[in-house]
Amino acid sequence: MLRTTKVDKVNGKISVPGDKSISHRAIMIGSISKGKSKIQNFLMGDDCLSTINCFRKMGITIDIKENIVEVNGRGHYGLKEPEDILDAGNSGTTMRLMSGILSGQSFTSVITGDASLRKRPMDRIAIPLRKMGAQIEGRQGGRLAPLIIKGVDLNGIKYISPVSSAQVKSAVLLAGLYAQGETTVYESIKSRDHTERMLKYFGGNLEETSEFVTVKPSDLTGQNVHIPGDISSAAFFIAAAAAMPGSELIIENVGINPTRDGIIAVLKDMGAKIDIEDIKDNGGETVGNIRIIGSKLHGTTITADIIPRLIDEIPILAVIAAVADGITTITGAEELKVKESNRISTMVTEMKKLGIEVKELEDGMEIKGNNKITGATVESYGDHRIAMSMAIAGLFSEDTVTINGSECINVSFPNFEKILKEIVK
Ligand code: S3P
Numbered sequence: 001m002l003r004t005t006k007v008d009k010v011n012g013k014i015s016v017p018g019d020k021s022i023s024h025r026a027i028m029i030g031s032i033s034k035g036k037s038k039i040q041n042f043l044m045g046d047d048c049l050s051t052i053n054c055f056r057k058m059g060i061t062i063d064i065k066e067n068i069v070e071v072n073g074r075g076h077y078g079l080k081e082p083e084d085i086l087d088a089g090n091s092g093t094t095m096r097l098m099s100g101i102l103s104g105q106s107f108t109s110v111i112t113g114d115a116s117l118r119k120r121p122m123d124r125i126a127i128p129l130r131k132m133g134a135q136i137e138g139r140q141g142g143r144l145a146p147l148i149i150k151g152v153d154l155n156g157i158k159y160i161s162p163v164s165s166a167q168v169k170s171a172v173l174l175a176g177l178y179a180q181g182e183t184t185v186y187e188s189i190k191s192r193d194h195t196e197r198m199l200k201y202f203g204g205n206l207e208e209t210s211e212f213v214t215v216k217p218s219d220l221t222g223q224n225v226h227i228p229g230d231i232s233s234a235a236f237f238i239a240a241a242a243a244m245p246g247s248e249l250i251i252e253n254v255g256i257n258p259t260r261d262g263i264i265a266v267l268k269d270m271g272a273k274i275d276i277e278d279i280k281d282n283g284g285e286t287v288g289n290i291r292i293i294g295s296k297l298h299g300t301t302i303t304a305d306i307i308p309r310l311i312d313e314i315p316i317l318a319v320i321a322a323v324a325d326g327i328t329t330i331t332g333a334e335e336l337k338v339k340e341s342n343r344i345s346t347m348v349t350e351m352k353k354l355g356i357e358v359k360e361l362e363d364g365m366e367i368k369g370n371n372k373i374t375g376a377t378v379e380s381y382g383d384h385r386i387a388m389s390m391a392i393a394g395l396f397s398e399d400t401v402t403i404n405g406s407e408c409i410n411v412s413f414p415n416f417e418k419i420l421k422e423i424v425k
Contacts, residue, residue, distance in 0.1 A: 002387070002406035002417060004394025005375070009246035009294060010423040016234045018043040018067070018227035019255050020412050021166070022285065024093045025198045026225045027051045028101060028174070030071035031060045031079070033202050035222035039069040042227055046411045050089035054098060054111075057082040073222045076177070081107035085146070088113040090340060090382070090411050093167055095145060096125045097195075100171035103134035104178025105151030112146035116340055116382055122147055125171040128159045132175055132183070156181035156216075163335065164308040166191035166259075169213070173199070176215040184214040191308045192259040197284040201225075228255030228287040232312045232385075233413045235263045237423060238292055239313075239320045240392050242272035247294030249423060256288050262309030264290070266317060270297040270324055297324040299369045304332025311335060315347050315389040321367040322356045323396050330364035340411075341381035350378040350386065354393055354401065375399025384411040391420065 023043040028051065030037035042048065044067060052062050052069070059080030061072040079101075086109055088094035095113055099122070102109050112118065123143040126136045135150040136142060156179040161168050169185045173195055176183025188211075196213055200206050205218040234251045241249035256264075256276060264274055273293040280287060299321060302314075310317070314333055321328035336343040348360040351367075355374035359366040373396045380387035380403055387406045394401030409416050 002391055002403045003400050004391045004420070005400045006398055007395050007424040009244050010237065010241045010249055010395070011247060012423045013250040013252065014237065014419050014423060015252045016229040016254065016419070017045065017413060017415065019230040020045060020047060020232065021093060021192060021194050022198070022227050022255065023048040024051045024097065025194050026227065027055055027062065027069070027071060028097055029198050029202050029220060030073050030222060031055045032076055032101065032177070033073040033220035033222045034075040035073055037071045037073060037222040038224045039071065040067070040226045042067055042069040043230065043412070045414055046089055047091035047094065050087065050091045051094045051098070054086045054088065054094060057084060057086055071222070076219070077106070079105055082109055086111040088117060090114050090117055092117060092120055095122065096167040097170045097174060099125050099129060099136065099147060099149060100174035102149040102151060103129045103132065103136065103175045104154050108148065108150045110146055110148050118145050121338055124163060124165065124168050128157065128168065128172045129175055131157050131159065132172070132179055134175065154179035156183040158184045158186070160186045164189040164191045165335070166193070166195065170195040173213065173215045177204070177217055179217065182214050182216050184212050186212045189305060189308050190259055192257065194257070194285070201284040223283070225283050228282055228285050229253045230412070231255050231260050231263065234290065235313045235316050236388050236392050237419070238263065238274070238290060239267065239316045240395055241292040241294050242267050242274060243297050243320045243323055244294040245296055247292065249292045251290045253287050254290050256286050259309060262306045263313040263317065265306065266300060266302060266310060267297070270300050271295060272297055299324050299326035299328040302328070302330045307333050307335065312385060315343055315385045316392060318347050318351065318358070318365060318367055319389050319393045321369065322351060322358070322371045322373065322393070324369045326369045328367045328369065331361060332363055334363040339383070341383040341386060343383070343386065346381045346383060346386050347389070350390055353378050354397065373397040375401055377402040377404060380405035380408050382408045384408045384413065388413065388416055395424065
């Protein structure tokens with residue numbers, strides 16, 4: 001159980017664990033490449049460990065030494081039929097991206113996950129993969145996991161994705177590596193592009209514009225990868241520091257990929273003082289040190305066009321909006337309903353317990369500013385980002401905020417509590 005309470009400021013120089021999205025991709029792409037990949041700063045969170053376990057079950061030798069992971073890739077068709085059900089745990093990225101790879105294998109596999117993941121929509125990947133010829137069955141007419149995936153010869157498609165989702169785009173692109181001809185995915189608003197960047201880095205045959213990406217079957221070769229710090233983990237501390245006058249925080253080596261940096265744009269729009277220093281290229285991804293000086297923030301309007309760039313940061317932005325001046329409105333964020341919990345309703349319910357005036361909208365929420373946050377016991381719903389958002393809310397509360405079920409934080413940020421203690425000292 002995690003408890004937090006009011007602090008005047010946050011200070012220090014920290015780094016956060018490796019990026020979750022990029023860690024998953026390094027294991028998956030490393031496994032289907034030829035030769036060894038050495039992955040540094042890998043995120044040892046439960047989600048990424050689920051991905052490792054799945055690929056081990058398909059015959060890939062993966063050695064973990066401290067936070068370096070060595071993947072002994074066996075090439076395009078080197079995966080073996082798993083003897084048991086593959087378990088993606090709580091991880092949507094594992095299940096959805098891996099389904100793309102499994103669709104093109106010469107064996108049948110079954111993939112399941114925990115109670116939360118078994119409720120999350122899988123038709124969003126099954127529909128395009130079936131258009132490529134994949135044979136995927138699941139519960140409720142093929143919509144829900146467990147999924148049974150019979151590997152077949154795939155054909156390339158042109159797919160206009162109805163949602164801006166990197167998990168959908170990546171599942172189709174990874175299947176495209178096994179398909180006859182070209183596979184193209186169009187998105188109206190570009191989602192995170194880590195799969196594209198990593199495929200190119202491993203020698204993949206890829207063509208991109210701002211609207212679409214095309215992949216052709218490619219021979220991939222193992223590489224050394226240094227995973228940038230996860231901006232979605234850094235976000236909790238960036239937001240806390242930005243909204244607390246007197247704070248000064250530096251977070252080193254954070255990934256600042258332009259498809260992920262919406263949190264910085266929105267906080268700046270709310271008046272935050274944030275600078276990015278020492279920007280450098282890191283195997284196709286950009287990293288930098290983020291310096292934050294605390295100040296009083298004001299409310300803002302967040303609309304559909306920026307949502308994919310900050311989808312995982314909306315819970316923490318909602319908390320920060322509660323202590324800023326004026327109203328903040330978030331719309332166009334219906335995708336929040338299909339995350340590890342329904343993050344619109346879970347955030348609204350738990351923020352109300354803290355005395356925050358917030359209104360639930362069909363596709364977002366409206367938060368009144370300058371709330372006096374009161375102590376309470378809140379629930380995580382088994383959702384890591386809800387638990388961490390509530391912990392940061394506690395830093396603005398006169399009385400203690402107790403977060404039930406905070407162990408789910410291990411999914412993405414195992415040392416969250418340790419770093420939190422360091423910066424509030
Ligand atoms: C992810 C994509 C996003 C994000 C998730 C990780 C990824 O999901 O919310 O935490 O690694 O591709 P969607 O693609 O469903 O938006």
